[in-house]
Amino acid sequence: MSPKKVLVTGSSRGIGNSILEFFSNEEFIPIGTATSSNGVEIIKEKFSDNNIAGHAFELDLNDAESIENFFKTMKEKDLNPDILINNAGIARDNLMLRMSEQDWTEVLNVHLTGQFKLMKNFLRGMLKNKWGRVINISSAAAALGNKGQSNYVAAKAGIEAMSKTLAREVGSKNITVNCIAPGFIETDMLKDLDEAYLSAIASEIPLQRLGKTEEIASLVKFLASDEANYITGQTVHINGGLFM
Ligand code: NAP
Numbered sequence: 024m025s026p027k028k029v030l031v032t033g034s035s036r037g038i039g040n041s042i043l044e045f046f047s048n049e050e051f052i053p054i055g056t057a058t059s060s061n062g063v064e065i066i067k068e069k070f071s072d073n074n075i076a077g078h079a080f081e082l083d084l085n086d087a088e089s090i091e092n093f094f095k096t097m098k099e100k101d102l103n104p105d106i107l108i109n110n111a112g113i114a115r116d117n118l119m120l121r122m123s124e125q126d127w128t129e130v131l132n133v134h135l136t137g138q139f140k141l142m143k144n145f146l147r148g149m150l151k152n153k154w155g156r157v158i159n160i161s162s163a164a165a166a167l168g169n170k171g172q173s174n175y176v177a178a179k180a181g182i183e184a185m186s187k188t189l190a191r192e193v194g195s196k197n198i199t200v201n202c203i204a205p206g207f208i209e210t211d212m213l214k215d216l217d218e219a220y221l222s223a224i225a226s227e228i229p230l231q232r233l234g235k236t237e238e239i240a241s242l243v244k245f246l247a248s249d250e251a252n253y254i255t256g257q258t259v260h261i262n263g264g265l266f267m
Pocket of ligand 1: 032033034035036037038039056057058059062082083084085109110111112113133160161162163204205206207208209210211212213
């Protein structure tokens, strides 16, 4: 069986980096993205250190031209992914009354419009192969409605709803579409939150700690595997019991 091509957006750091690592073996052709050439080098170095034949490209989901260039490169290199993992993300938090339109638009672009464009572009190859996996990284915030995150929550709830629609549209072609909704995971995304706040959050979580990036990556790997053939249109929560 030829190795499956796996695209993980935003894989220079955090959850995406752990997901990419899980697919960095001879069963797959891993493809990672970052917003800068520096991030691309980080991914490439990881591949070369582990002797992996992977690819890394620049992609800024808040920049329509960057998205078009990325599609062009992927086409030229014949890299239509069999497994698409929409992971890239940002937070631009503020109370709604203080939220700028720019922060609203940027978060919607990266999390919702960008993901729509990627799914639309890469779906054709999956339809042709009559096999595919789309896994979108959402957030527990979509269900909880976190204060100060109206942009982020709207985008995450949107991707969950859009994924259900796509799951219905492509199910007959053996393509599954699911979301994963993590709770608080130790990454740069939490670096602006103060320690006392994070300890208070951890004490409210039944498992009494924040999550690790590898714990999200193992769920992604399961949903991408044949063991998950009959799961589609779902949002799987992974949060140590924070949200039940
Ligand atoms: P992170 O550590 O901040 O990493 C974000 C990744 O996204 C980086 O690789 C970054 O690339 C990339 N990225 C940032 N802006 C981008 C843009 N405009 N276009 C394309 N890529 C961009 O974040 P994370 O915590 O791992 O989050 C990963 C996903 O999990 C996100 O969708 C996030 O919403 C979701 N999530 C996270 C948590 C959490 O607690 N951490 C909880 C729930 C859901 P550069 O390195 O080039 O900046």
